[in-house]
Amino acid sequence: MKKLKFILFLVIALPLFPVFGQNPKCRVENLKMEIDQDNLLLTYDLTGIRTEEPVEVHLFFRDRDYRFFRPRNLTPDPGSRVSPGMNNTITWNVAEDIRFFPADITPVLITGDPYEYKFGCGPAASLASLAIPGLGQYMVTDTRDHIIKPYMVTIMAYGLIFLGYDAYQDRYRDDPYLTNEGGIWKMGDWNYKYFTNDAEYLVSLGLAVWLADIIYVAVKGQQNKLLHKGMIRTLPAR
Numbered sequence: 001m002k003k004l005k006f007i008l009f010l011v012i013a014l015p016l017f018p019v020f021g022q023n024p025k026c027r028v029e030n031l032k033m034e035i036d037q038d039n040l041l042l043t044y045d046l047t048g049i050r051t052e053e054p055v056e057v058h059l060f061f062r063d064r065d066y067r068f069f070r071p072r073n074l075t076p077d078p079g080s081r082v083s084p085g086m087n088n089t090i091t092w093n094v095a096e097d098i099r100f101f102p103a104d105i106t107p108v109l110i111t112g113d114p115y116e117y118k119f120g121c122g123p124a125a126s127l128a129s130l131a132i133p134g135l136g137q138y139m140v141t142d143t144r145d146h147i148i149k150p151y152m153v154t155i156m157a158y159g160l161i162f163l164g165y166d167a168y169q170d171r172y173r174d175d176p177y178l179t180n181e182g183g184i185w186k187m188g189d190w191n192y193k194y195f196t197n198d199a200e201y202l203v204s205l206g207l208a209v210w211l212a213d214i215i216y217v218a219v220k221g222q223q224n225k226l227l228h229k230g231m232i233r234t235l236p237a238r
Contacts, residue, residue, distance in 0.1 A: 026055045026084055026111045027142070033107055038095040044109060048084030057082045059090055060108040060234065066226040068234040069105070071097050108227075114235055119228050123221035126214050133157040133210040136217035140224055153213050160206030167192065168199035 029045040042059070056079050061069045072078065073093040082088055090109075110117045121139040129136030134150035134157075137143055143150055174188025192198050 028057075028109045028111065031107060031109055038093060040092040040094050042090040042092070042107060042109070044088050044090075045086045046082055046084045046088055046111070052084055054081035054083045055111045056080070056113065057088075057090075058110050058114045059092070060110070060114075060231060061105040062108055062227070062230060063102065063105050066230040068108070068230040069098075070234045073097050108231070110231075114231065117231070119224040121221055122225040123218045125221045126218040129210075129214045129217045133213045136221075137213070140217055140220040150213075153209060157206050157210040157213070160202050160209065163194075164199045164202030164204075164206060167194055167202060171199065 025048070027047045029047055031042065031044045033040055033042045035041075046055075046057070058079055059071060059074060061071065070078070071092045071094075073096040075091040075093075076082075120141055121136075125136040125139040127136070128139060132154060134153035137146075137150040137153070170193040172191050174191065176188050194202075
């Protein structure tokens, strides 16, 4: 019983531990951009999580190949300190920096020191999901906006596997009987707890949820690695 309680504690508590170390002090939300003649206007909300103190805000743009560009002609100036609040704006004079505006670039707005900024763990975080389904998601992304929370993945994967095991344990055959040919014993039909081949389907589905989580974390972790490398290349050496 003590061993079972300890396992249940790990299943519930371990996915929560990384949360306290992964969230930044401020969070950028509702980032939007629009073109206004030669300028690009970005609006965003800055939500203070652990502080209301102003923080540095740095704007980058990246393309599909994770190549970063850092605009210079910004209002307010690059790296200006901004207090948490709604409807903050950044104006970029595009014509002063580049000749034309590419259609495939995406704004990346980060808070704090860009040299120390982390997009999240790399693909190695998939090892955490290999140990406990859902755990790696806390390490590679901000999970607060997820509809399906990582702990739900944990409960879903383990729950389906447990139900499958439980169904297998309760599976039994009817009493044997004689066939019509006479004299030959035949084993009785299987009786399933939920539905035909319930144990196989439930365990397979639980393992599929687990595997999907591992793949998601590995892909997201690789994206984080490419994002970090791309941004660091744009920063001057200290």
